[in-house]
Amino acid sequence: MSSKEKEPEGELQTAKGMRDILGEEWLAYQGFLEKAAELAIYYGFRPLETPILERASLFERGTGADTDIVSKEMYLTRTRGGDTLALRPEFTPSVMRAYLENGLQAEPQPVMLYSSGPLFRHDRPQRGRYRQFYQFNLDALGTAKAVTDALIIKLLLTTLGEAGLKNLRLEINSLGDKECRPIFRRELANYYRKHARELCEDCRERLKENPLRLLDCKNPKCQELKEAAPESVGYLCAACKSHFREVLEHLEMLEIPYEINHQLVRGLDYYTRTVFEIFDPTVTNEAGLPLALAGGGRYDYLARALGYKKEVPAVGGAIGLERMMLSPHYRRQPPRIIKKPKIFFIQLSFDAKLKAISVIEILRQARIPMAQSIAKDSLGTQLGLAEKLAVPHTIILGQKEALENTVIVRDMQNRSQEVVPLAKLADYLKVNIKHLTK
Ligand code: AMP
Numbered sequence: 001m002s003s004k005e006k007e008p009e010g011e012l013q014t015a016k017g018m019r020d021i022l023g024e025e026w027l028a029y030q031g032f033l034e035k036a037a038e039l040a041i042y043y044g045f046r047p048l049e050t051p052i053l054e055r056a057s058l059f060e061r062g063t064g065a066d067t068d069i070v071s072k073e074m075y076l077t078r079t080r081g082g083d084t085l086a087l088r089p090e091f092t093p094s095v096m097r098a099y100l101e102n103g104l105q106a107e108p109q110p111v112m113l114y115s116s117g118p119l120f121r122h123d124r125p126q127r128g129r130y131r132q133f134y135q136f137n138l139d140a141l142g143t144a145k146a147v148t149d150a151l152i153i154k155l156l157l158t159t160l161g162e163a164g165l166k167n168l169r170l171e172i173n174s175l176g177d178k179e180c181r182p183i184f185r186r187e188l189a190n191y192y193r194k195h196a197r198e199l200c201e202d203c204r205e206r207l208k209e210n211p212l213r214l215l216d217c218k219n220p221k222c223q224e225l226k227e228a229a230p231e232s233v234g235y236l237c238a239a240c241k242s243h244f245r246e247v248l249e250h251l252e253m254l255e256i257p258y259e260i261n262h263q264l265v266r267g268l269d270y271y272t273r274t275v276f277e278i279f280d281p282t283v284t285n286e287a288g289l290p291l292a293l294a295g296g297g298r299y300d301y302l303a304r305a306l307g308y309k310k311e312v313p314a315v316g317g318a319i320g321l322e323r324m325m326l327s328p329h330y331r332r333q334p335p336r337i338i339k340k341p342k343i344f345f346i347q348l349s350f351d352a353k354l355k356a357i358s359v360i361e362i363l364r365q366a367r368i369p370m371a372q373s374i375a376k377d378s379l380g381t382q383l384g385l386a387e388k389l390a391v392p393h394t395i396i397l398g399q400k401e402a403l404e405n406t407v408i409v410r411d412m413q414n415r416s417q418e419v420v421p422l423a424k425l426a427d428y429l430k431v432n433i434k435h436l437t438k
Contacts, residue, residue, distance in 0.1 A: 017122075017131025024332075029134060029321060031333035033116050036136045036159045036319070040114040043155050045138060048113040050094040053077070056086040061305055062093030064269030066209045073121040087120035091137040092270065092316055096302050099141050105312065109142030128283065128291045128323050138296075139316035146243050149274045149298060150250030152317045156278060156294050157256060163324060164331030165280055165293070170251075171261040172276040174244040175212070176236050177300065181272070184235035185211055195225050216267040218289065231262035240273055247274055270299040274315065280327045293327070294319040339369035342393065342433070344386035347372075348379055349399035359397060359407065359422070366426035370395075386412065393433060395425075409433075 014020065021029060037047065056076055063070050075087040088094055095113060098104075104111045116136045123129060138155060140148040153170065160168060176184055189211040196204060200219040207214060215226060236244060251258050266275045275297035279290050296317020303312035324330055343363065347356045356374055363370045371389055376382050379396075386394045396408040396417075407425060409432075410417040420428045 015131075017125035019130065019132075027334050027338055028325070028332040030335040031338075032163055032321060032324075033136060034335045035162055035333055036116070037114060039155065039159050039162065040112075040138060043112070043151065045112040045114040048095060048098055048115045049117070050088070050091070050098050050115060052088055052118065053085045054088055054094055054097070056084040058093045058097055058306070059086055059089060061307070062096065062270060062302055063090060064210075067213075067268055068123075069121060069268070073123050075120045075122055089119055089121050090268075091115055091119070091135060091318060092139070092268075092299060092302065093306065095137070095139045095316065096141070096299075096306060096312070096314065099312070099314075100303060100306070100308050105142065110140040110145075110148055110314075111142050112138070112140045114138050127286045128320075128326055129285070130322060134321040135318040136321065137316065137318040139314060141312055141314040144243070144298075144300060144313035146246035146274075147250060149247045149315045150254065152296060152315055153251065153276055153278075154254055154256065156296070156317050156319060159319060160278065160280075160293065160324060163333070164329045165324065165327050166329045167281060168293075169279045169281060170256060170258045170276060171264050171279065172247070172251075172258050172274065173232060173261055173264040174236060174240060174247075174273050175232050175265060175271055175275055175297075176240045177272050180235050180237035180240055181232075184230065184232050187230045187235065188212065188214070191230055192225070198222075198225060210267075210269070212265045213267040215263045215265045226263055229263070232265075233260065233262065243273055266295060266297055270302040270305060271297045272300045273298040276317065278319075280324075280329070282328055283323060283326045291323050291326070292320075293323045341369050341371035341389055341391055343368060343370040343429070344382070344389060344391045344394045345370055345372040345397070346379065346382040346386065346394055347374070347397045348377070348382075349402065351399050351402040352397040355397060355402050355405075355422075359395065359425070362422070362425055363429075366430065368426070368429055 059070050059074060065071060069089045074089050077085050079085060095115060099111060114137065116134065118132050118134055120132055122131055125131060138152050140152060157168060175181055189207065192199065192207050192211055192214055196207065200217065200221045203214050203217050203222050215229065217226065264275055264277060276295065277292040278294040280293055281290065283291050283293060285291050294317060298315040300311055300313040345359060347353055360372065373382055373385055392412055394410045394412060396410060401407050405422045406419050407422060408417050409420050
């Protein structure tokens with residue numbers, strides 16, 4: 001973090017770009033992740049949970065030391081033992097590390113893994129951009145086959161579709177491999193060198209470090225040059241050309257419309273061949289520019305970059321949850337643990353409060369979803385809450401009932417009620433009140 005920048009004052013505020021995700025909103029995250037995991041399992045993926053803290057060198061070598069994510073945006077911390085760890089800014093290097101470290105090369109390939117959780121980038125916060133954000137991430141490691149590129153794209157689109165998203169636009173490109181990419185890179189650098197004076201300051205730097213990244217520039221000054229820049233697909237070697245053609249063929253078979261975006265490079269070092277991004281035209285940043293909801297690509301040389309002795313061809317992609325939730329089409333889904341309450345539990349008097357927790361536990365063991373307001377004393381307030389929740393039944397525990405070990409079960413519609421011994425409550429509810437546990 002730059003020393004000039006000040007965090008918001010006071011311990012009672014989150015740090016800049018960080019936020020609490022509360023109640024219904026967190027349930028929506030959980031609901032989405034549960035559904036996404038379910039779909040991934042249908043497609044043959046297995047879960048992977050990696051640590052939030054990793055060695056900083058994993059991202060320096062994997063993501064690339066001169067990428068913005070690593071050089072400008074990574075949160076670093078020094079351990080007491082003197083190691084430098086990073087709050088993960090992305091999943092891919094961690095997934096590859098986990099694959100290699102756990103010997104997954106020895107298993108039938110590809111190994112398909114899904115992961116999710118928070119990522120951290122110290123970027124300027126704005127609409128759709130946080131310093132802590134969440135991704136759902138898919139990877140298929142151990143194969144170069146084009147079918148896996150298509151499978152990742154298809155599953156990301158399906159997952160977004162199941163969350164209600166519509167009219168998604170898939171942009172795709174191929175960056176080539178170690179045979180043809182250097183030729184394209186050189187041509188691109190030659191082209192831009194000729195126009196160096198017209199470039200923004202950042203791009204002049206990019207030209208020295210990695211000319212591919214010039215195509216990532218969003219500065220209006222550089223757009224015209226970008227439009228006329230050499231295109232990577234024009235330089236693909238025969239193997240890369242046929243790989244790209246196969247990926248597109250798969251997409252066509254799946255009836256997935258795509259646009260080839262020649263400027264799509266996704267500025268990380270490890271991308272080879274396929275790169276893609278998914279947009280919802282209604283999701284834009286503060287400047288009105290489209291924001292990618294999901295993105296990914298192939299990273300066949302990452303394993304080597306991390307020091308492994310062999311290449312491990314792999315492809316992956318991720319959905320940004322916050323961006324997805326910005327879409328007007330996004331539909332919240334509660335996780336399975338959330339059930340609509342069927343009963344409201346009302347307790348009156350101190351004697352009733354003494355028994356109240358046991359009543360909650362009786363219903364919990366009987367798997368009957370219920371709501372209560374255990375700290376409240378007045379009947380009126382509690383009945384009011386019950387009506388607001390539109391529960392069909394209430395259980396009332398007054399002083400008399402507490403002493404007699406009974407409760408009153410009241411039908412909120414016809415207002416009939418019955419006294420039931422506590423010991424028989426669960427059975428009574430199951431027999432007399434239909435659809436209780438659904
Ligand atoms: P990336 O890892 O940069 O390829 O991003 C993949 C997806 O993560 C993007 O398409 C976004 O949906 C999401 N994403 C990336 N950076 C942020 C951020 N700072 N805040 C919120 N979402 C982000």
